[in-house]
Amino acid sequence: MEKVYQPKKYEEKIYRLWEKSGFFNPDKLAKRKKTYTISIPPPNVTGSLHMGHALNSAIQDILIRFYRMNGYRTLWLPGIDHAGIATQNVVEKELKKEGLTRHQLGREKFVERVWQWVKQYGNLIIEQFKKLGCSCDWSRQRFTLDKEYAKAVEFAFIHYYKKGLIYRGPRIVNWCPRCETAISDIEVKYQETKGKLWYIKYKFKIQNSIVVATTRPETMLGDTAVAVNPNDERYKNLIGQKVVLPLVNREIPIIAHPLVDKEFGTGAVKVTPAHDPIDWQIGKEKKLAVINVIGPDGKMTQEAGKYAGLSVLKAREMIIQDLKNLNLLEKEEEYTYNIALCDRCHTPIEPQISTQWFLKMKELAKPAIEVVRKNKIKIIPQRYKKVYLNWLSRVEDWCISRQLWWGHQLPVWFCQNQKEKFIVSLKKPLKCPFCGRCKMQQSEEVLDTWFSSALWPFATLGWPKKTKDFKKFYPTDFLSTAQEILYLWVARMVFSSLEFTGKIPFKSVYIHPTVLAISGKRMSKSLGTGVDPLEIGEKFGFDAVRMGLIYQISRDQQAFKFDERTILASRNFINKLWNIARFIKISTKKDSKFKIQNFQLKSLTLFDKWILSRINTIIDSTTKKIKNYQFGEAIRELYDFIWHEFADWYLEISKIQMENIKTKDSTLFILYYSLFNILKLLHPFIPFVTEVIWQQFFAQKFLMMENWPKINKKFINKKVEEDFKKIKSLIVEIRNWRKEKNILPQEIIEYQINKPEKIFSENKEIIEKLAKVKLNCS
RNA sequence: GGGCUCGUAGCUCAGUUGGUUAGAGCGUUACGUUGACAUCGUAAAGGUCGCCCGUUCGAGUCGGGCCGAGCCCACCA
Numbered sequence: 001m002e003k004v005y006q007p008k009k010y011e012e013k014i015y016r017l018w019e020k021s022g023f024f025n026p027d028k029l030a031k032r033k034k035t036y037t038i039s040i041p042p043p044n045v046t047g048s049l050h051m052g053h054a055l056n057s058a059i060q061d062i063l064i065r066f067y068r069m070n071g072y073r074t075l076w077l078p079g080i081d082h083a084g085i086a087t088q089n090v091v092e093k094e095l096k097k098e099g100l101t102r103h104q105l106g107r108e109k110f111v112e113r114v115w116q117w118v119k120q121y122g123n124l125i126i127e128q129f130k131k132l133g134c135s136c137d138w139s140r141q142r143f144t145l146d147k148e149y150a151k152a153v154e155f156a157f158i159h160y161y162k163k164g165l166i167y168r169g170p171r172i173v174n175w176c177p178r179c180e181t182a183i184s185d186i187e188v189k190y191q192e193t194k195g196k197l198w199y200i201k202y203k204f205k206i207q208n209s210i211v212v213a214t215t216r217p218e219t220m221l222g223d224t225a226v227a228v229n230p231n232d233e234r235y236k237n238l239i240g241q242k243v244v245l246p247l248v249n250r251e252i253p254i255i256a257h258p259l260v261d262k263e264f265g266t267g268a269v270k271v272t273p274a275h276d277p278i279d280w281q282i283g284k285e286k287k288l289a290v291i292n293v294i295g296p297d298g299k300m301t302q303e304a305g306k307y308a309g310l311s312v313l314k315a316r317e318m319i320i321q322d323l324k325n326l327n328l329l330e331k332e333e334e335y336t337y338n339i340a341l342c343d344r345c346h347t348p349i350e351p352q353i354s355t356q357w358f359l360k361m362k363e364l365a366k367p368a369i370e371v372v373r374k375n376k377i378k379i380i381p382q383r384y385k386k387v388y389l390n391w392l393s394r395v396e397d398w399c400i401s402r403q404l405w406w407g408h409q410l411p412v413w414f415c416q417n418q419k420e421k422f423i424v425s426l427k428k429p430l431k432c433p434f435c436g437r438c439k440m441q442q443s444e445e446v447l448d449t450w451f452s453s454a455l456w457p458f459a460t461l462g463w464p465k466k467t468k469d470f471k472k473f474y475p476t477d478f479l480s481t482a483q484e485i486l487y488l489w490v491a492r493m494v495f496s497s498l499e500f501t502g503k504i505p506f507k508s509v510y511i512h513p514t515v516l517a518i519s520g521k522r523m524s525k526s527l528g529t530g531v532d533p534l535e536i537g538e539k540f541g542f543d544a545v546r547m548g549l550i551y552q553i554s555r556d557q558q559a560f561k562f563d564e565r566t567i568l569a570s571r572n573f574i575n576k577l578w579n580i581a582r583f584i585k586i587s588t589k590k591d592s593k594f595k596i597q598n599f600q601l602k603s604l605t606l607f608d609k610w611i612l613s614r615i616n617t618i619i620d621s622t623t624k625k626i627k628n629y630q631f632g633e634a635i636r637e638l639y640d641f642i643w644h645e646f647a648d649w650y651l652e653i654s655k656i657q658m659e660n661i662k663t664k665d666s667t668l669f670i671l672y673y674s675l676f677n678i679l680k681l682l683h684p685f686i687p688f689v690t691e692v693i694w695q696q697f698f699a700q701k702f703l704m705m706e707n708w709p710k711i712n713k714k715f716i717n718k719k720v721e722e723d724f725k726k727i728k729s730l731i732v733e734i735r736n737w738r739k740e741k742n743i744l745p746q747e748i749i750e751y752q753i754n755k756p757e758k759i760f761s762e763n764k765e766i767i768e769k770l771a772k773v774k775l776n777c778s
Numbered sequence: 779g780g781g782c783u784c785g786u787a788g789c790u791c792a793g794u795u796g797g798u799u800a801g802a803g804c805g806u807u808a809c810g811u812u813g814a815c816a817u818c819g820u821a822a823a824g825g826u827c828g829c830c831c832g833u834u835c836g837a838g839u840c841g842g843g844c845c846g847a848g849c850c851c852a853c854c855a
Contacts, residue, residue: 212855269855278855338853340853390781483850484851520847520848520849554792558849565790566790569802572818575818576814580814581814583814633794639803
């Protein structure tokens with residue numbers, strides 16, 4: 001064994017050995033009865049390992065390794081998400097470098113390109129998981145667009161449709177007039193912009209007027225109401241009356257709606273259901289007409305009358321001028337607001353009405369609420385339970401269609417002659433049931449990525465087929481994830497699972513803390529605040545990355561600032577562990593007659609009894625802490641114990657005890673006993689180095705497959721621990737005395753222990769020697 | 779705007795039912811290459827536990843208020 005542990009020399013080698021052993025695969029553990037299953041939250045295929053992944057996979061691997069050592073048949077099922085929008089964007093950017101757009105390529109060719117990209121780069125993150133030591137069963141790896149998985153997705157869609165839970169209808173979407181596509185909320189970026197707020201008079205038929213404030217006067221052409229807050233005293237008596245829309249001369253009603261803010265502008269707001277999400281919602285509730293005045297190309301439509309064909313900005317200019325001329329513009333103010341931009345091309349978003357597919361949520365949400373309310377699924381930390389329940393209890397219907405090319409195409413077939421007629425079917429119908437002659441065409445749309453990942457925990461096990469895996473490993477035991485996808489993903493898995501399997505998808509959900517930059521800001525590439533776990537791993541080893549991250553989490557915290565110094569501290573600790581093992585190995589070599597198997601516990605010293613008691617206490621608390629998901633607490637306790645009790649004290653004591661023939665063998669035995677238990681306790685946290693050390697002692701065996709230590713209660717002895725504390729303070733006393741008298745360590749001048757306790761007199765020799773060891777300053 | 783979290787040593791953080799002298803790592807200072815380890819050891823300096831009020835024999839810990847930092851969600855005419 002070298003003086004310094006070199007992770008680079010061992011980590012890859014050990015991982016290959018593990019993989020070769022086959023023990024990541026539960027089929028190799030078939031004799032075991034109890035199972036423990038985790039489905040990995042599938043990273044995006046475009047993804048690269050970031051701190052969140054590193055932390056999350058460390059957590060999952062700790063549990064998998066812990067339960068594997070506890071005799072469970074463990075399955076950690078890995079996989080990757082096709083991540084619709086994200087992936088499509090990446091490939092589009094690639095194309096752009098070649099001067100191509102996806103439209104030039106055509107759908108089929110484009111999708112082919114994406115697959116190529118996936119094959120080339122899609123496995124990068126998997127390799128990175130391996131670097132971290134994740135003991136996933138790679139033979140069961142899944143991708144959300146695999147053929148089998150795609151079937152499950154279509155099956156789910158058809159099931160919902162047949163049950164009447166899926167419907168088609170108009171909805172307002174974020175529309176990018178440059179890309180000419182609807183984009184998702186995630187793709188919309190908000191940017192603070194200085195603009196103007198215009199106050200426009202809408203006149204009543206006879207006299208007076210009501211003034212509305214807007215940043216987008218051009219949309220007024222599509223106004224179908226003016227809304228005020230129902231509790232606004234100023235306008236109460238106007239509700240129900242009509243005003244004349246300027247320039248257009250259409251009569252529109254004044255309505256009341258709680259979404260209107262009394263404080264904003266004049267407290268009266270124009271309602272344009274066709275071009276604003278909130279207005280759309282108000283319009284839906286109040287059954288207002290929807291008038292489209294801006295087309296998909298960003299130009300004014302025929303409905304805009306004399307402004308038709310103008311760009312939005314040009315129309316705005318003219319309208320302001322016209323209003324001024326009519327003396328209908330009361331005033332204009334400087335105003336700063338968040339403008340919605342397309343993430344890709346920075347064009348302002350034009351909300352547009354389009355036809356989309358929806359999943360009715362009300363009925364599905366009910367059981368998903370129940371299982372969490374009744375703690376059938378436990379959410380940790382508990383406070384997220386409220387967040388989950390809150391969201392589900394007022395969830396709206398889920399828009400599941402996306403106008404993208406990369407994803408699961410809807411299993412919906414349209415008649416070519418009667419464009420609005422369609423059937424829902426797994427296979428392409430041979431004959432069109434509507435016109436009887438056309439070749440039916442599949443819907444061009446794809447499903448929201450989350451629709452497929454909602455099926456993840458069971459679809460990865462072969463559902464809807466009743467596979468052996470599904471029967472054996474479902475429901476899964478544990479899901480660990482980041483807080484921001486509690487609704488996007490977790491809630492959706494819960495109701496999907498209840499609907500399709502009748503079971504909960506997992507027993508516990510653990511929301512891990514967010515890893516922030518040391519500045520306290522979110523880690524993000526675009527902010528330049530990201531820290532790359534791979535770089536740090538190359539520098540300090542991946543055990544250290546795992547341990548350093550875990551070291552920083554505690555109880556119910558929601559975030560922590562990533563501190564590289566904990567990785568350094570972990571690296572140092574790992575080296576300390578290495579040298580503890582090295583010391584024990586060297587000590588054994590000196591005594592070639594020693595055989596651990598032959599040894600029996602007898603004639604133990606106080607110090608032996610003390611460390612035995614401590615180790616068994618630690619076994620107990622580490623076990624409990626891992627079971628309770630207190631990973632940070634567990635590793636911090638192990639760190640303190642191993643360094644500051646076992647190494648600082650027992651190892652020093654053992655050197656003295658091994659000089660004495662009477663205590664030599666028992667001391668060596670205790671050293672072994674301690675080391676082996678320590679290695680086992682640490683293995684889930686730092687699997688590589690513990691395995692490397694283990695193999696220094698047992699070349700043919702895997703620590704990964706060893707039994708988790710069992711607490712031996714008869715070793716726990718509080719009296720001994722108390723006695724040891726007393727001895728410790730006596731040693732400090734002696735040390736200080738020697739220091740005062742300026743006695744060098746090698747000088748044999750004895751301290752007169754003038755205390756009557758037996759433990760002092762009985763251990764006089766060791767105490768005095770220890771005091772010398774601890775006195776190493778001049 | 780809604781929800782949530784945090785404020786303890788120069789920095790990053792522990793401190794589980796309120797109870798002696800508030801801990802660790804890094805950093806700083808001094809000393810030390812003692813056969814496991816300098817990725818180490820021994821020690822030292824460094825804290826009115828954000829501020830105010832309350833409950834209590836007793837508060838870093840419980841309650842209320844204030845100030846400050848940040849996370850998540852929603853996104854505003």
